[in-house]
Amino acid sequence: MKLNNLFKRRRTESRGGESQGYLLAWALNVFAVLVMLSAIVSLSLRAHADEFEDEFDGVQMDIEDADDIIEDLDGQLDAYDAVVADLISFAEDVTDESDADPAFCTQTARLAYVACGYDAADDFWTAQSNCTNVSDPIGHADCRHFAYEDFEETTEECEAVLEAREDVCGNLGESRFEVSIDPENFVNPADIGVTVDPNPYFPLVAGTMWTYEGDGEVIQVTVTEDVFEILDVPVVVVRDLVTEDGVEIEDTRDYYAQDLDGNVWYFGEIALNYEDGRIVDIDGSWTAGVDSAQPGILMFANPMTGLTYRQEYLVSEAEDVADIVDTEGSAVVPAAMCAGTCLVTRDYTPLEPGVTELKYYAPGVGMILETKAVEPEDEEDAGEDDGDEADDPDAEGEEEDGDEDEEETLIRIELTEFFTP
DSSP: OHHHHHHHHHHHHHHHHHHHHHHHHHHHHHHHHHHHHHHHHHHHHHHHHHHHHHHHHHHHHHHHHHHHHHHHHHHHHHHHHHHHHHHHHHHHHHHTSOTTOSOHHHHHHHHHHHHHHHHHHHHHHHHHHHHTTOOSHHHHHHHHHHHHHHHHHHHHHHHHHHHHHHHHHHHHOSSOOOOOOOGGGBOOGGGBTTTBOOBTTBOOOTTOEEEEEETTEEEEEEEEEEEEEETTEEEEEEEEEEEETTEEEEEEEEEEEEBTTSOEEEEEEEEEEEETTEEEEOTTOEETTSTTOEEEEEEOSSOOTTOEEESEEBTTTBOOEEEEEEEEEEEEETTEEEEEEEEEEEEEOTTSTTEEEEEEEETTTEEEEEEEEEOOTTOTTHHHHHHHHHHOTTGGGOGGGOHHHHHHEEEEEEEEEEEOO
């Protein structure tokens, strides 16, 4: 009995010891887990702290970069001041020239250059004004930087246009461009094709329609029956509609008049330019007699090779010039052809330096082909090359002619349909 009780007591003690062992092991496990969790949290916090520190260092670097950019911009502003100072000095030199100086064309070109420079300066300071409201240091610095880059690019364009205008002066001479218009010397557009012979290369017969295609565009030109007066001269409205993939991109109304000698005069245009179906600007629009704009001759009745003339004139808006390259050119397009009977003109404007358009006019039809090209640089025989191309408008498609013609020709627009009443 005593042995049995002793055995039970020992077994109970043994079970109590095992329970205490289990509790101790459980406690140690819980402690280990807590230690591990603590370590994980600590590592996570340290990682976030390192990330925050990196971001802070990055911001510090951005601010330092912005400071460097702003310092560079200060240097650019000094360069801007120098350009403006040169511009003012140039303007003073030009305006000091006497009106008795016969170089009126060159003076006009240089004064237009001054105006271009001041427009660039105005845009520059407007951009700087907008940059003031940009709070982000990098964004602010970039804004100022781009404003200076735009100014620098625009002033370079102004210089290129000046050179092109001076070249025009070299071709046309230094006389003032003043057109004397006598309304009595012009015919009623309604009589053209009825009692008045139309210009052979630009027939302004009401109802005549030309359709051109090229460079992904379709151009429809229509002589309307609309007639009104500009400078007391009756002008006919010719609509020029340009579409791309069926979407309208330009809708122009040109104003033409024919004089008693058969010459066609250009009295202005209203150009509606579209983007995504909306009118974005009317750049290139002008009307003779408004803001000093003057009419020019678009087409002579009896053109002579070598003649250079202005087709329109409004400084910085309409300055097209044409050279008569050939009166015996040849060309073949889907709707017409001419074999040694085409008039070929080289059209250009100093507002787009270096860009030329060769136009082929067939008698009784009008323009049948236009190629838009960039003249080769630094080549004395550039004019001869253009003349060769005028004689062979299909030359750019022939491999044996080399890559030069392909580089020069940018756009080729051909007459695909022609209708005359």
